Amino acid sequence: MKAPRDILIYVGVDLMGDGLIKLPFLRALRAAFPRARMTWLAGKGKSAYAGRLKPLVAGLLDEVIEDAGIGSHWSELLRRPLPRRSFDLVIDTQRRALTCLVLRRVRHGEFLSGCSNYLWSDRRPAGAPVGAYKKPKAMIAQMLELVALAAGADEPPAIAGGIELPDAARAEARRLLPGSARRVALAPGAGGRHKCWPLERFAALANRLHGDGVVPIFVLGPEETEWQAELGAACPAACFPLTAADAKLDLEPMLSMALAELCDACVANDAGTGHIFAASGRPLVSLFGPTSPEKFAPYCDKLAIVTSQATAGSERMQDIPLEAVAKALAPFLAQTE
Numbered sequence: 358m359k360a361p362r363d364i365l366i367y368v369g370v371d372l373m374g375d376g377l378i379k380l381p382f383l384r385a386l387r388a389a390f391p392r393a394r395m396t397w398l399a400g401k402g403k404s405a406y407a408g409r410l411k412p413l414v415a416g417l418l419d420e421v422i423e424d425a426g427i428g429s430h431w432s433e434l435l436r437r438p439l440p441r442r443s444f445d446l447v448i449d450t451q452r453r454a455l456t457c458l459v460l461r462r463v464r465h466g467e468f469l470s471g472c473s474n475y476l477w478s479d480r481r482p483a484g485a486p487v488g489a490y491k492k493p494k495a496m497i498a499q500m501l502e503l504v505a506l507a508a509g510a511d512e513p514p515a516i517a518g519g520i521e522l523p524d525a526a527r528a529e530a531r532r533l534l535p536g537s538a539r540r541v542a543l544a545p546g547a548g549g550r551h552k553c554w555p556l557e558r559f560a561a562l563a564n565r566l567h568g569d570g571v572v573p574i575f576v577l578g579p580e581e582t583e584w585q586a587e588l589g590a591a592c593p594a595a596c597f598p599l600t601a602a603d604a605k606l607d608l609e610p611m612l613s614m615a616l617a618e619l620c621d622a623c624v625a626n627d628a629g630t631g632h633i634f635a636a637s638g639r640p641l642v643s644l645f646g647p648t649s650p651e652k653f654a655p656y657c658d659k660l661a662i663v664t665s666q667a668t669a670g671s672e673r674m675q676d677i678p679l680e681a682v683a684k685a686l687a688p689f690l691a692q693t694e
Contacts (some may be wrong), residue, residue, distance in 0.1 A: 361445035363394045367460050370402030370448050376410045377632040381390040381516060381656040382500035387417045388514035389504055396420040398428035412523045412611060428456030437465050448503055469503050480506045494651045519638025522615050526608045530615035533598035539619040540572045546581040547628035554626055554644050554674045556584060560591035561679050574620060576613055576630060622689040631655045640689035646674035661685040
């Protein structure tokens, strides 16, 4: 098959976190087909790519369709979705059978879908839909598998380096973090406290970094600003750029990515900020306890994963020792000395 000129990518819905996780897929797809016109179709709701994350996909997507009402009802099999359009390649990123069958009715040259182990896909990995095929555990790995199939390759194209950010975000980051000091970005938050390494452990790591001549940069989300007092008291040398009175938070999450770009490395729990740091292209130490890194680890060129299972034989974040995190971080800092 010659390179497709018009590609449709289907998702059900994209919230902010979904969009951040899927960025490596989109970047790899653009790397595979740099001249194709790409349409992102959110069939069952909104897409962050049409909202807060729109600046991040300016060079990756040509069109975003939201609330398309495609992929929910059996009656859709009786008509053709997007009846006035056709595509050289349709990529279905979800795995619900009904949605897959509905989407196959879009006029297309080739259709790719991992649904039912690629049962209805025009291309399949070795062993699918039956045999020795095993679906990757991580969602992003499943999506990158689709890119490799579309490109006719064993692996998706490499996407080393960070994503292109708006000039305003980078300018604001430089204003908040002037100079050229060595820095490490620390994100102590997560969607639930059970996924958070203890604040006192983050503060101890920050103090150790300060002792080594590295400035600790705490990146706190809107639900975490109350932690600044505790962290600031425990580590007076720490910097809190996002809680500065004049910080331009309307640039989020691009601003957090730009701040991470100015750091030598980053440390984050299993949370959205970890995926933000990963998108910056900076080395990342990712901390896991009750959740699975195989499923949820950020996609990052330079990634070190520290788990409570490996370091303490438990699923509790508080059991991850300071030394384990410092040891994982050290090689990244050594590269920048």
